[in-house]
């Protein structure tokens with residue numbers, strides 16, 4: 323029988339286990355402390371549990387951490403990690419050090435259903451949802467885990483399409499019994515799914531990044547089919563009901579494609595669409611992917627675009643492109659691995 327991983331479990335799930343094994347309720351908290359505070363490698367190290375309790379736990383459970391199988395280092399310090407899931411699928415996480423920050427870009431699914439035109443993960447199609455163990459393991463099992471200051475769910479997959487497991491992982495990351503991270507250090511990035519977005523905003527305080535890429539519904543649906551199910555105009559109306567002026571931040575991600583969405587007409591439309599909303603814009607450089615007729619805009623164009631938005635009260639930054647020499651656009655490495663597996 324396969325053992326169940328404890329890593330990634332919420333306190334209430336651990337309490338279910340201790341109850342079923344006839345252990346006192348407080349044992350669940352002790353187990354959480356061993357896993358999330360002390361970061362032990364085996365159940366045998368839980369020395370404030372009796373030998374009998376450890377034996378019982380060991381029969382059905384394990385810590386459930388699994389190290390990355392590959393690491394690719396960029397000249398700029400970015401490291402891309404490849405993990406193998408128990409079902410022999412591949413997922414990627416990217417470690418991005420930057421002055422006093424160190425961000426980990428974490429995956430939420432193997433592949434993705436959303437099929438955005440410009441995204442390598444989208445081209446893979448959907449294979450599986452990651453469970454909370456597999457999401458937390460990406461953080462737990464990298465050598466730089468103690469250096470991390472920020473986490474972004476911007477790796478493979480659409481987090482709101484796997485919201486239950488994502489919310490569990492966010493609970494473990496932000497709870498007192500877990501990693502005790504402030505929700506201000508965590509950002510969830512999404513194309514915006516009608517049901518998931520509302521649910522996420524109600525259940526989590528983490529920052530929200532919406533992948534917008536065009537202010538015009540017709541163009542956006544050409545780039546991102548998810549627009550057809552939940553339009554950006556409706557999404558913005560929904561977002562207006564929430565307060566982003568305090569703890570939680572709202573940002574919009576905008577890949578600037580040459581000759582597609584890079585003229586000031588689009589900047590003007592963005593200003594119109596987002597007027598009055600407490601938010602910022604991140605302009606992203608496109609990482610070219612094979613067989614897609616899109617190119618990134620040049621830096622001059624991006625600067626003009628940024629300056630227009632900033633002059634119209636939309637605070638805008640240009641995100642530094644990191645790890646281009648190691649295919650840091652997510653989905654590249656796992657696609658290559660998948661092809662190797664099938665050849």
Ligand SMILES: C[S@@+](CC[C@H](N)C(=O)[O-])C[C@H]1O[C@@H](n2cnc3c(N)ncnc32)[C@H](O)[C@@H]1O
Pocket residue numbers: 440441442443475476477478479480481511512513531532533575577606607608609610611651652
């Ligand atoms: C891979 S997605 C994962 C999170 C979520 N599914 C989303 O789309 O926001 C994270 C970000 O990467 C962007 N992205 C995808 N493919 C890209 C590429 N080839 N170059 C630059 N950014 C890309 C997405 O638009 C999104 O803003």
Ligand code: SF4
Pocket residue numbers: 434435436437438441442443444445477478479480513533
């Ligand atoms: S950009 Fe995000 S939603 Fe679109 S296909 Fe890629 S991972 Fe999925």
